[in-house]
Amino acid sequence: MTDALDLGTDLASVVAEEPDPVLFATVSGAHLYGFPSRDSDVDLRGVHLLPTADLVGLREPAETRSRMWVREGVEMDLVTHDLRKFVRLMLRRNGYVLEQLLSPLVVRTGDEHRELVALAPGVLTRHHAHHYRGFASTQWRLFERTGELKPLLYTFRVLLTGIHLMRSGEVQADLPTLVGQIDSPGYLPDLIAEKAEREHGAADVPHARVAEDVERLHTVLDEAQAASTLPDAPSARDALHDYVVRVRLAADRSASASVVA
Known part of the structure; x- marks a missing residue:
């Protein structure tokens, strides 16, 4: 984190309080864009992972979640999408979510985040x-x-x-x-x-x-x-599909093992 974001422990603890696993969280907004003010908001963006049951039942899940709070007079907000929604946004020529994924201001990361970063070039197009x-x-x-x-x-x-x-x-x-x-x-x-x-x-x-x-x-x-030499269409659609399925199934197995234990 930069000096303007000397909040690493606080931000990480807030992310850890989310009801479902957060695969990654980064700082976006003016801090990412290189022109924060002394009193700029801190914008946290990331991906959470809903249980499979929430996606296959009749109830519509909350695929996007947001919360806001104030720390020492600075407004902060956290917005996360479920992994499936986030990947769909990546495939829709959405530079905004790519900037969040690739932000160097990382609050939470892990293997799933790193793999998604590695897949990101495959969604870039001239469009x-x-x-x-x-x-x-x-x-x-x-x-x-x-x-x-x-x-x-x-x-x-x-x-x-x-x-x-x-x-x-x-x-x-x-x-x-x-x-x-x-x-x-x-x-x-x-x-x-x-x-x-x-x-x-x-x-x-x-x-x-x-x-x-x-x-x-x-x-x-x-x-x-x-x-531009960028392609007209994403090349990573199938790889991203496999990634979403694999991450979800791994989370289900982990949850089942925890229940058994």
Whole structure:
């Protein structure tokens, strides 16, 4: 964990309190993206494993769970999906869940997490550009309505993440790292520094200038997608199916053994 996330023991204990096994939990949000503020929320994301009985009966299970709490004035939230739902999201060109899976800010991990990370490259396609293009457009509209710095940084972050992914096949969510690797507006490091001091506030940069830069990066993303060597469809669908079945069956055997013992 980073200094801004000097909460490792606390976060791990919260994850351990979940009613079903948590296969992994990582930190997402501004801390992952490289522009947390002093009072940024801590966003925990991960995967839990429902009992098989919950999935084959008539009742609809809670495939997504969330909880929020406050520690020393900092708001925290934990959102987890059941493994099957999470893997389905991975196969739907969802860059957001891939960023959570591959986050270097790890609170809980294990063999199942490491195996899923190893399978992640097999879901990457050139069509993930659509996810980042759409996310950028949503954040840009929010910036145009509010003039706030946060959605502007999100706009640049997702555009640069999409460009980097199309060019390299690597999911990189950290904006300062991306700025160092891709031709980016020169004012971005200053905006990142501003965001570190305040979670909310206006972006101190001319609207016309940022609009031109955002439009240019959209064009760069289009070009990167057209030239990308990423495939058109995931290659890991069967492997992921086998993985989900195997992890679920192993958990059932472990639970049965515990009952017998």
